[in-house]
């Protein structure tokens with residue numbers, strides 16, 4: 454057993470998942486390679502290792518021990534694949550040619566369930582059967598791939614952000630190994646550690662947003678001559694403004710899907726992670742502040758508005774549900790504003 458296996462065991466994580474080329478999800482190998490590249494890009498003093506692990510939860514983990522580790526649970530990868538496949542199938546982003554036009558036929562029965570339940574959390578993604586209806590349409594495959602890439606990068610760069618800022622070692626004063634478990638839903642950790650914990654999550658989200666935007670822009674530039682790039686440029690990602698708007702929309706979609714809305718009854722000061730709409734609002738604030746790719750103030754504002762409305766519209770059509778128009782409004786209260794300020798006061802400690 455090598456060092457990685459013993460670290461996973463020590464932290465009670467599932468065993469690593471062998472990235473077999475014939476894996477039913479279809480894309481495990483290329484994303485395993487990309488995960489390793491992301492690890493390489495944040496390596497500083499310690500070796501950094503990327504792995505998928507066999508767990509079925511929508512979860513990702515960063516560990517700082519004798520080496521740094523990013524572990525993505527298979528359940529997270531399956532859910533991201535299904536989210537991308539459902540988008541490709543449903544006809545959203547109608548500029549991409551496909552077999553179906555988008556049709557919105559919401560039902561109350563579906564609308565009362567959480568998106569992650571509707572997306573079959575825990576059920577392995579099967580590339581062959583789950584793409585059958587649109588597989589013969591190349592533009593829909595391109596859409597699938599760009600959505601999956603953005604979602605995967607955001608999740609993996611979030612964990613990489615914890616490593617980049619040395620959150621684990623700094624939290625423990627460098628004395629002992631440390632783990633971040635990102636269950637994508639908050640758990641209770643108690644005050645005052647919770648504010649620091651939430652500040653670290655906001656920092657990791659902001660890092661992930663920046664890297665995901667920049668990597669997509671660089672990828673499009675490097676691959677400018679490829680047919681797929683030309684299609685994506687023409688139909689979705691024409692310029693810096695469109696790239697930032699698309700990435701932010703996908704990030705909002707990710708937070709919306711990850712939210713179980715089970716945090717309402719719990720005190721904000723005791724949660725390990727900020728509630729999902731709060732994280733969405735914080736990444737939007739980060740975009741307005743940093744204006745990645747040097748976009749204008751107006752472009753950043755329009756990206757935020759289109760991400761908020763667009764992600765909700767996409768999800769409603771994809772899943773056949775009524776939009777949750779209060780998702781972001783629920784956290785627009787003075788209590789949340791005060792909480793936001795507490796976290797922002799803490800952020801310099803962890804950057």
Ligand SMILES: [Zn+2]
Pocket residue numbers: 611612615633634635653654657
């Ligand atoms: Zn985290």
